[in-house]
Every structure is written in C-alpha cells, then in structure tokens.
Amino acid sequence: MSAVFEVEFEQPVGEACNTRHAWARVPAEPSRAERDVLKDRIRRLLVERNAVMVSHYYVHPDLQDLAEETGGLVGDSLEMARFGRDHPARTLVVSGVRFMGETAKILSPDKRVLMPDLGADCSLDLGCPIDEFSAFCDAHPDRTVLVYANTSAAVKARADWVVTSSCALDVVSALKAEGHKILWAPDRHLGDYIRRETGADIVSWQGACIVHDEFKALELELLKEQHPDAKVLVHPESSADVIALADAVGSTSAILQAAQRMDAKTFIVATDNGMLHKLRTLNPGKTFIEAPTAGNGATCKSCAHCPWMAMNGLANVANALETGAGEIQVDQHLGVRARVPIDRMLAFTAALKKGAPVGALVAGMGAV
Ligand code: SF4
Numbered sequence: 001m002s003a004v005f006e007v008e009f010e011q012p013v014g015e016a017c018n019t020r021h022a023w024a025r026v027p028a029e030p031s032r033a034e035r036d037v038l039k040d041r042i043r044r045l046l047v048e049r050n051a052v053m054v055s056h057y058y059v060h061p062d063l064q065d066l067a068e069e070t071g072g073l074v075g076d077s078l079e080m081a082r083f084g085r086d087h088p089a090r091t092l093v094v095s096g097v098r099f100m101g102e103t104a105k106i107l108s109p110d111k112r113v114l115m116p117d118l119g120a121d122c123s124l125d126l127g128c129p130i131d132e133f134s135a136f137c138d139a140h141p142d143r144t145v146l147v148y149a150n151t152s153a154a155v156k157a158r159a160d161w162v163v164t165s166s167c168a169l170d171v172v173s174a175l176k177a178e179g180h181k182i183l184w185a186p187d188r189h190l191g192d193y194i195r196r197e198t199g200a201d202i203v204s205w206q207g208a209c210i211v212h213d214e215f216k217a218l219e220l221e222l223l224k225e226q227h228p229d230a231k232v233l234v235h236p237e238s239s240a241d242v243i244a245l246a247d248a249v250g251s252t253s254a255i256l257q258a259a260q261r262m263d264a265k266t267f268i269v270a271t272d273n274g275m276l277h278k279l280r281t282l283n284p285g286k287t288f289i290e291a292p293t294a295g296n297g298a299t300c301k302s303c304a305h306c307p308w309m310a311m312n313g314l315a316n317v318a319n320a321l322e323t324g325a326g327e328i329q330v331d332q333h334l335g336v337r338a339r340v341p342i343d344r345m346l347a348f349t350a351a352l353k354k355g356a357p358v359g360a361l362v363a364g365m366g367a368v
Contacts, residue, residue, distance in 0.1 A: 019210065022307035025119055027315055038314035039066055045321035046070050051091035051114075053317070054080050056100065057252045058274035058309040063095045063317065074278065076252040077103070077149045078164040082346060084108055093320060094328075095312040097122045101328040102153045106335045106342060113328040116316035120308040124150040127207040128186035134158055136183070140203055143183035144175055147341070150209075151186060153330050157337035160344075165236055166251035167349050168194055174348070174362045176200040189213070193236040193243060211306045212237035215270045219292035220245050223268055227289065231264040234291075235271035242270055242291075259283055273304045 030038060039062070046052065053072035055063045064074045072093075073083040077100055084092045084104040091112040094101040097120045105113040128147075133155050137145055147159040148168075156162050163171050172182060172194050182200050184191040186207030195202045215238045224230065224245065233255045234246035243249055248258035252275055259267055259279050269275060270291035279288045293303050320326040330338070344361065351358050 019307045022119070022121070022311065025117060026307065026310045027313035030314060035062060035314060038318050041318045042066060042314065042321060043070060045318065046093075049091050049321055050089055051093055051321060052087050052089035053093045053095065054084050054100075054104065055094075055312075056080065056096035056274075056309065057256075057278055058272040058306055059095045059312045060274070060310070060314075061277040062314055063312055064277055066314075067095070076164060076166055078166050078251075078345075078349065079253065080104070081107055081149070081342065084111075084113075085346075091321075093317060095317060096120070097125075097150075097306075097308045098328075099125050099150055099152065102330055103149060103156075103342060105328045105330045106153060106156075106338050109330075109332070109335055112324075114320040114324070115326040115328060116313065116320055117311040118326050118328070120311045122150050122306075122308060123210040124148060124186045124207045125152055125155075128152070128155055128205060130154040130158065133185060133205070136185070136205060140183045142181060143203065144180040145183045145185075146172065146175075147185050148187055148190065153334050153338045155185070156341055157334050159341045162338075162341040162345050164251065164345070165190060166253055167345060167352075169197055170352055170358075171345065171348060171362070172198045172200050172202075174358050178359070178362050180362070187237050189239055189243075190236050192240055193249070196240070209237040209306075211272050211304055212270070213239065214293040214303065215239070215242045215291050216293060217241035217245060219294070220268065220270070223289070223292055227266050227268065229264060230266040230268050230289065231258075231262050232268045232291070233258055233270065238270050246270070255279075256282065259286065259288070271304070272306050272309065274306070274309060 053067035055067040055074045067074050080100055081103050085107040092104050093114050094104050101113050101115040128151055145159045146161045146163055147155055149162055149164045176198055182202040184202050185205035188204055188206045191202055191204030212235055231247040232245055234243050234249050236249050266287045268289050268291050273290050276288050290304055348358055348361050
C-alpha cells in the first residue's frame, strides 16, 4: 500500500473511533425484575409487530437467548444476513452493529429493519470512508475488489465481492485459481491471514478491529504456560503473532465448532468475550478463558468487548419495537449496487455447501 493511503486512513479512524462516546451510550444493566418485564414486553411486541430478532454472538446474553427462544437467530454476520433475507417476518430487529442492519436492509428492502441503537458502529467500517476507499480502488484498477462485511453500504457498492470471515478463504482461493489479483479492505490482520493461507496476491487497506487488535501474544504465551492443556481459539482479525499461537483460527461460527469438536477441557478464546456465553452454553463441561489484552499492572487484563456491540440492550430493543425508533435506511440505488457483491457471496457459499462447482461464480463474476 502506498504511504498516502496510510496517512489518509489514520485521520478518520482517530477521530471517529473514540470509544468513550460508545461506552457512554451503553445501557445500564437492568435488575432481574426489570429484565423479566422487558423480556415479556419484547415477546409480546415481536408477535404484534410481525417481527423476528437477529442477534450477533457478541451482544448481551439476554439478546442471544431471547432471539433463540422467540424463533429468531444468534449467529455470525453471514448467518444473520441469510436468515434475515429468508425469514417471512415483516420486521427484523438486528442486535449487532450498523453494517449488519444495513446488510439486512439491502437484502430485504421491503422489510422494516430496526436496530436498538443506530450509533452502534464498528472501527473497521469507520476506518474505511468511501471517498478514500474509492481512490484506493482507482489506484489499483487491475485488482478484484473484496471487502469484508464490516463496511458501509457505499463501500460494498464499490466492491466486486463482499465476504465474511467464515467464507473469505474459500472465495479468495477460488479467485486466485481463476487468476485474480485481490484488493482487500478493511481489516489488515484478516487480509494478511488470507494472504498467508492462500498465497494470493493481495494489497490491503490498513484498518483494524479495536477488540481483536488488542490481544497480546506475549501475554497469551504466559497464560498458556498456566494452562498447558488448554487449546487456543483465535479470530483472524487478531495479529499474526497471536494467530501463530492458535490451535484453531476462524470466524465466530468456526470457533464454536472447534470448541465442540476438540476434546480439550480448557480453551483460551481470542475474540470478543460476548462469545463466551454461547461457548459455555453449548459446552457445559468445558472451561473457557478470555485471551489477555494487556500485561501485568494494567487496569484491565482483558477488555475484549466491543463497545458498539455493548450498546444493544433489552430496553432499546423493546423501545425500537414499540416506537419504530432505530429504523435502518439505505438509499435505494446504493442498496441495489451493494446487493450485487453480497448476493455473489451468498450464491458462492450456498453452492459450496451443496458441493456444487463455484468456478463459474468467480470466473467472470457474472450475474448471481
Ligand atoms: S468487535 Fe471489532 S469488528 Fe466486530 S463490530 Fe466491534 S469493532 Fe467491529
């Protein structure tokens, strides 16, 4: 990447990624009695409003459990996108961050998509403004443009492909086999990981996730010494030296599968600690420990929680359903353009799941 992009990149990230604003908007934890009242209210409103909850693994356990209990979904961003598109409910309540709500709206333009807090951002999305990203693309016209789902609708509209961490390696491997050179954005660690794993020719935007960027390899090694039998599960938005210590690397869904598949009793988990709820629920006999984000003497040994994910709570879900607040809007023309690379990803992953050939989907990147 040329220096100019690195310089331009730093400014919007530094300004926009001030997480103090995000933490200030995290709702207070309700009492047990308040939680019960809010859950009953949400259950009633979901029926009255013909709505379904779609929650990410990183949000509060209450929102994960309630989504599943009421027929909704807890999943990674790929699963959320597919579920929201295919579910017959007229309203989707997306507990996660804004790009997830936008993706749901792009795939279901006729549905109402509500979010508990429209201010729930993502450092990757904030760090990849469309004007600078377009200039980056213009500087590399010979490359196929792949963007992570953690981007704005405008950035997706500029891309050839959208991918999530659960399908990025498969898509890039298939593109490489067809001779494509890749322009990747925005997560630098995930881009490096894909390059190492596939050997593809990739130039990468230099964004980072403020949560995964914080895991520390040295501290992780020390923690491993304390738990010599533990297996280490790492999300690929983490740095290369952290990934190098992993027994399994993958998306949130892949981490869940690895924890169930591996016969270890103890796991160290390098991803947002919202994941621990599902990991512990599905694996009652196993122990899950948060990977360290700082060394001895730090005020917080593990601060692995996304402030924007933490903005989602029972009270603002109930309020969104009651009042219609937090409705996601995506410009119609932008949405049509952004849908093309998202549909391409969904068609690719569906074909892969069925064992169908994917070559035609990547060769000319034709209609999906
Ligand atoms: S955990 Fe990281 S990648 Fe996920 S929404 Fe938060 S900042 Fe974005």
